[in-house]
Amino acid sequence: MNQTEIVNIFTKKTLALTFVLSAAAMAFAQEKAGVTGMIVNKNNQPVPYASVTFSNKVNKTLSDAVLTDEKGQYSLELAPGNYDITVEAIDYKNSTITKNIAGAGNIGALSIEPEATSTVGAKTQEIQGVVITAAATKAYKVELDKKTYDPSQDIVSKGGNLQDVLTNVPSVSVDTDGTVSMRGNTNVRFLINGKPSSLLGVDDGANALQSIPADQIERIEVITNPSSKFEASGTAGILNIILKKDKKLGFNGSVTGSIGYLPRTNLNANLNWRKGNWTWFVNGGGGYQRNESTSRNLTIRKDDISALDPTKAFPFTQYSNQDGKTKREGDNYNLNAGFTHDFSDKTSINFSGMIRSFDNDSKTLNTYNEIVYANPTTYNNILRERNSFGNSKNFATQFDLGLDQKIGDNGQLLAASASYQTNKTDGVNQIVQTSFKDGVLQSTGNSINNVTTNSQTDTFIGKLDYELPIGEQSKFEAGARYDYNKNTYDYFVDQSNNGGTAFTRYDFTSNTVYSENILGIYAQFKSKIGEKFAYQVGLRSETSKIDINFQNYDENGNPKYTPEVNKNYTKLFPSVFLSYDLAKNNQLLLNYSRRINRPRAFSLIPFMSFDDDRNYFRGNPDLNPTYEDSFEFGYNLSKKKFTFNPTIYLKRSEDEQNRYQYVDEAGAVNTIPFNVGTETNYGLDLNGTYDPFSWWKMMLSADLYGYKNTGSYNLFPDNPKTLNDFSGTGFSYRLRFNNTFKPTKNLSVQLQSFYRAGEKTAMNNRKAMYGFDLGASQTIWKGNATIGFNIRDIFNTRKMRNYTNNAQFTREMEMQWQPRQFALSFTYRFKQGEKVDTKPKVKKDINSNTNGDDDQQGPM
Structure with a gap:
């Protein structure tokens, strides 16, 4: 890829959008x-x-x-x-x-x-009448029930996306394939502006994270132990992505464009206009990106297949070596617009709409070299090439309507909101496979499979929140929320051998309809005893009704009888938050909450993907929710030059969901989720900042964590030989160290580094990984513009490596989602000024969550 080609890509994909957004900016500009x-x-x-x-x-x-x-x-x-x-x-x-x-x-x-x-x-x-919000001096801030991260000071992520920002958020980790975890737990609940969002679809993975530009993110709220006011889903916690909605007078905003390698181009704008009782905002943009990933798998089978079927001892795969390389490219566009109108000092209405789309093409080449034994002394050497050519199109929308009504003059507030969301994905993948046995083309050696997937999610959320201040330091809150989700998945596979007539692969073709209804109600009370001790207690009840209709077919295309999965249950979720002020900006925090991890649709249906015929995942209809009790004890010290925030946590899960693997007759590794006993997680989450000089800022994040899991599982209930007792323990840690230097008034340089130690999980022994990122930004034109440059993964070391060793097989895996990348960005800002809120400032106590709730319209 030469420089001319990169420039041509940028020109074709984003030049038109540049003219449109620049024209909008100039139309409002003032001398x-x-x-x-x-x-x-x-x-x-x-x-x-x-x-x-x-x-x-x-x-x-x-x-x-x-x-x-x-x-x-x-x-x-x-x-x-x-x-x-x-x-x-x-x-x-x-x-x-x-x-x-x-x-x-x-x-x-x-x-x-x-x-x-x-x-x-x-x-x-307190100042009454006007509230001025200055730029944050520190990127990381601790509050009673959450921690907030300000990405505006993250130079490395300039011109990037949400995935780039999350890699630098304390207590959060992002794997090379886009999997997000908090304190080692991947059951993270994503919210956008306080609500589940179609912008982060259930099954979009890294594509969804990469479709939200970093320049549109106001802040990220890390809620490791949510209160009863929040929905109970997500045992790891909640990541609330707050998008920009400025409150400055008049017209203001910014436009950011970036270009990088592997080719990545983006153009995004944040535009705001406030006049009288109306506030309008629009954030939008698009981009083009290429990506390359590599993978390697070596599987060696150690057992006799008679462990699964006593009548069969041979054949079985003894040795399988797989090398893969994938190239992806795609466009993504997004638009977020809305308004707020104040009818009076007590009544306001807000409306917003979001649209996101992406169109991705991929090409994957997998080479398999296998040795298959026909008997203990005779074997065949099989070489296969499996090429995949895929396209995936996604279109997601979300519309939100909210009403805020103040009651009386004592601060009572009634907030009602509704949200309707859709997320539709269509995919086509052609898989061309060629097989040789001992150097000779097999009879079905040339096969072509066409895989078609169609999925759609429709979501409705309605909620009502009420706040009642009691005196100067107490508040009662209550509310209700109703969620309806309907997911449909259609999967179709056909095959033709050696140019023959295509026929349907009924063993992989299926149709699934998944629906869930969740009704939640909550009440909580917060207050203070004296000047130093504050508390908040709450209770939430959630009634869940989940229905799954899974339809697959026998070898003749006749529908199989598959019982419908119905799950109905009501559970209570209490929470307690306590804080004690030792001195000014010196605080002890203790909290408890109960959470739930409901199985996703793909984890419940016995569905298998055809994309990789050596690695299958199949759902388990008997899978139950996991319930978790979470305790945290923290200390928060905040001084002018440094902050120190250690948190000790303990989590105990019932019916823990783990994925277990076995090798079938054809040598493919099968993965099935099971509820396995109990799991205890514990650790120390340590975050701190230190500014040794005015030109040097440091931020350190460390997470030391361990786990213990005990239980038993049976891969095949009809075969008692496959019953296994399980007991596992492990300990690991993660480190992240960021340094920001400001050698001149307008120049900033940032060096970020991380180290993730090895970790032994239920089935895998994960190897250590580390990486370094570098960024620089120069402010020009009297502060109205900024030029940024960054390099991600300087030494090209972000590679995920796992090793599995059990009684049946050993497996070594290495995967790199994307190689080293760099980007150059340019940001122009107009109508700069501090944020102004003409409404009276509400007195804030230690328990308040005013900042978050104002932007979220309540986190129900």
Whole structure:
């Protein structure tokens, strides 16, 4: 791939979108001038962190606001005109003057008077009327019930996607194939703006993560132990992706374009407009990406096949070596738009719509070299080549409507919302296979299979939340939520041998309809005892009704009788959160919650994919949910130069779901999920930041964890010989270390590194893996634009390696999802200024989750 080809790809895929978004930006742009100034007190001393609001007397859309820095200074861009300048600061009187801004320059120092009742050491008063939010000084923040990560300071992910951002979030790990885990557990529940979203489809995997640009993410909330207010699904916890919805006055936004290798091009825009009681936003973009992955498998069988069937001792596969290489390329587009309208101070409505699509092509070449024994002394050498040519198209939509109604004047709030989502995927894959036996083409040596898949998910979510403040420090919350999901999967395979007539492979063709109805209700109460101790207790009830209709066929195409799977159960999920303030920004946290992991549709139906005839996964209709009790004890210390947040956790699961493997007569490895006994997980999750100098910031994340699993399982209930008692233990750790350097005011350099130690799981012994990433960004054009460059996996070491050794076979596997990549990005920002919220600021207690709930419309 030469430079000309990369440029041509970028031009063809994104040039049209560039013109459209740039035209939109220029249409709203205003000629502005750089204005600076300073806020001082009557002793001419600087006043840090004061809010300065510039209200244009003719055109309110030209108004803006800013926050002073530690030296009481500020700067912003303003259009020329007459302005009312209002200054607000803690322990000072509000001050307003009128001034004409004729052009760029320093407007001098503005003096403000202290409150008459203010004395040194007096209790700080809340600012009423205007809330100014400054840029976060640290990328990672700890709150009572969650931790938040700000990707705006993640230079390495500039121009990337959600998968790139998640690789740097503390307590979160992303495997090379896009699998996301928290503290070693892959049962992660994804939310977007507080709701399950069709943008992250159930079965889209890495494609879905790569379709959400990093530039559209406001923050990521890591909720390792969710309260009863959240849905009970996800034993690992919840990752809540908050997309950008700016609240700045007037028109503002940014446009980001990037280009990289292996070819990756992206163009995304975040546009916002606020006027009067209306706030509009639109985030959208698209991109093109190529990817290459490699895999290697070596399977050696050790046992006699009579362990599965006493009548058969031979033939069986003794040795199988597989090498694979896959090339993928595809386009992805997304659009997220909506508005908020305030009918009054007490009533507001919001509406948003999201659309995502991707179109991927793939080409895979697998080479198999196998030795098959006909008897103990005679064997055949079989060589097979299996080429796959696939295409997958996905289209997902989501529409959300919400109503917020304040009741009375004591802070009561009633919030209602509804969401309708669809996710449709169509795939076609042609598999061409050639087989040689001892160098001679076999009678069915040339075969062609056509695999067609169609799946669709329809989702409806309706919920109602109520908040009742009680006094100054207490709050009662209650609500209900109804989820309906219907998933349909159609899978069809045909085959032709040596150019003959195609016939249907009924052993793989199937149709599945999966539906679930979940009704959840909750109530929780939060309060404080004294000034230091806070608590929150809650209880959630969820009633689940799951129905699965699976239809497959016999060798003649006649429908088989497959009993419908029906599961109905009601369970309670309590939660308790406690906190104690040792001192200012020095806190102890203790919490407990009960969670559930419901089996996914593919884990329940006896369906097998034809994509790889040496590795099969088959569902288990008898699979039950896993229930987990989770305990956490944490400490949070936050100082100006460093933060320290260690958390000890313990989780105990009932009916743990594990995947177990065996080799069949043809030598293929089969994987089936089972509920196996109990599992106990424990560990230390340690996160911290340290700023040794103003130009150097460090962030360290470490997770040391272990597990113990006990139980028994039977791969074949009719054969008592296959009953196995199981007992497993393991311990591992993960480290992530990020350094950000700022050698000049406008230049930032970031070096990220991680190490994942080896881990022994129920069936696999995973080898260690490490990697390094590098990023740099340069701000230009008086802060209105940024040029970024990054390299991911500098030493090309992100390779997943597993080793399996059991009584039946040994297996070595190595897989690399994508090789080293680099990207160059350019971001342009217009109408910059601090966020302004003209609504009265709500007094926040230690238990509040106001920031998250405002953007999420409640996490039910």
